Amino acid sequence: MSMKSKSTSELKASIHRVEEICKSNKLGLTEIRKQVFEIIVKNNIPIKAYEILDKISNINNKPSHPPTVYRAIDFLIENGFVHKLNSINSFVGCFHPNAHKECYFLICKKCNIYQECCDDSLKDRISKTAIHNNFVISNTTLEIEGHCLDCSQK
Amino acid sequence: MSMKSKSTSELKASIHRVEEICKSNKLGLTEIRKQVFEIIVKNNIPIKAYEILDKISNINNKPSHPPTVYRAIDFLIENGFVHKLNSINSFVGCFHPNAHKECYFLICKKCNIYQECCDDSLKDRISKTAIHNNFVISNTTLEIEGHCLDCSQK
DNA sequence: TAATATATGTTATGTTATAACATTGTAATG
DNA sequence: CATTACAATGTTATAACATAACATATATTA
Numbered sequence: 380m381s382m383k384s385k386s387t388s389e390l391k392a393s394i395h396r397v398e399e400i401c402k403s404n405k406l407g408l409t410e411i412r413k414q415v416f417e418i419i420v421k422n423n424i425p426i427k428a429y430e431i432l433d434k435i436s437n438i439n440n441k442p443s444h445p446p447t448v449y450r451a452i453d454f455l456i457e458n459g460f461v462h463k464l465n466s467i468n469s470f471v472g473c474f475h476p477n478a479h480k481e482c483y484f485l486i487c488k489k490c491n492i493y494q495e496c497c498d499d500s501l502k503d504r505i506s507k508t509a510i511h512n513n514f515v516i517s518n519t520t521l522e523i524e525g526h527c528l529d530c531s532q533k
Numbered sequence: 534m535s536m537k538s539k540s541t542s543e544l545k546a547s548i549h550r551v552e553e554i555c556k557s558n559k560l561g562l563t564e565i566r567k568q569v570f571e572i573i574v575k576n577n578i579p580i581k582a583y584e585i586l587d588k589i590s591n592i593n594n595k596p597s598h599p600p601t602v603y604r605a606i607d608f609l610i611e612n613g614f615v616h617k618l619n620s621i622n623s624f625v626g627c628f629h630p631n632a633h634k635e636c637y638f639l640i641c642k643k644c645n646i647y648q649e650c651c652d653d654s655l656k657d658r659i660s661k662t663a664i665h666n667n668f669v670i671s672n673t674t675l676e677i678e679g680h681c682l683d684c685s686q687k
Numbered sequence: 688t689a690a691t692a693t694a695t696g697t698t699a700t701g702t703t704a705t706a707a708c709a710t711t712g713t714a715a716t717g
Numbered sequence: 718c719a720t721t722a723c724a725a726t727g728t729t730a731t732a733a734c735a736t737a738a739c740a741t742a743t744a745t746t747a
Binding site for chain 2: 518
């Protein structure tokens with residue numbers, strides 16, 4: 380699997396999917412939340428909160444404030460539409476929301492492209508590790524940093 | 534494996550081990566670096582940089598500044614004596630430095646006790662996932678948050 | 688000893704995130 | 718319809734986390 384960025388149609392589909400999920404679950408996908416989601420998914424690399432803030436301010440032609448952005452992000456994360464990459468304080472869109480609540484990531488340090496890598500065998504292995512330690516998982520952060528194929532060949 | 538805190542003898546051994554490694558590798562384990570390491574390992578839960586700062590200031594009876602602490606932390610992380618938990622912006626001591634450069638963690642959200650869980654099968658699984666994606670790993674963050682046995686029974 | 692490298696001190700500032708409270712919009716209920 | 722309640726957003730301020738830049742000190746070695 381390559382780490383190329385998403386196509387326009389993939390982006391559209393992703394946005395449409397979120398709209399549908401919100402509609403059917405009666406989640407308030409307000410204008411700001413939608414704007415923030417679109418900014419995040421259209422960015423093909425992880426984006427920072429204050430970068431979103433700048434973009435939102437530009438779109439709406441008036442300054443926005445951090446809480447506005449962080450609240451929207453919270454909403455999007457709570458509902459599985461967006462993930463936070465703790466290792467780089469950045470946010471990425473989820474391209475299969477509802478498939479699972481946890482996502483694992485490969486993050487290229489050179490080109491910053493990221494890739495979800497949530498295969499079941501990995502999930503199982505983490506689950507077994509937790510069980511082995513009598514531990515009940517609430518959430519998992521797995522972020523693998525390194526170099527993607529393209530960047531490691533250069 | 535329980536998540537109880539380390540015994541005094543384990544702490545002493547841990548500190549002594551670091552001293553030995555530094556001596557044999559000619560790493561400058563200065564007074565401040567040693568103080569910061571001891572503060573981190575003696576704390577049986579993950580500790581934050583500014584908590585370390587307070588403790589250092591108290592020990593030395595004079596105010597220290599953030600760069601002093603962050604530099605010491607950098608040194609300790611570079612040499613594998615300490616790890617950062619990105620999901621909670623906190624630091625923990627490593628009780629088997631040099632065994633491997635990566636560590637995986639279970640972190641109890643209730644009592645904050647943490648547990649290293651670096652078994653090979655998990656490491657292999659992560660490694661395979663990377664290979665499958667043509668990805669070359671430089672570093673991995675795996676932090677499993679949830680509840681330990683004691684806290685999930687209460 | 689002079690030159691160099693390593694570590695620390697100090698000031699300031701950059702970056703990331705949230706608290707607290709006011710205001711607005713909207714839906715539900717009497 | 719007015720009232721209440723709730724959800725969302727606006728706004729100001731500040732908390733929490735981290736580093737840049739430059740000065741000073743300490744140790745190493747040519």
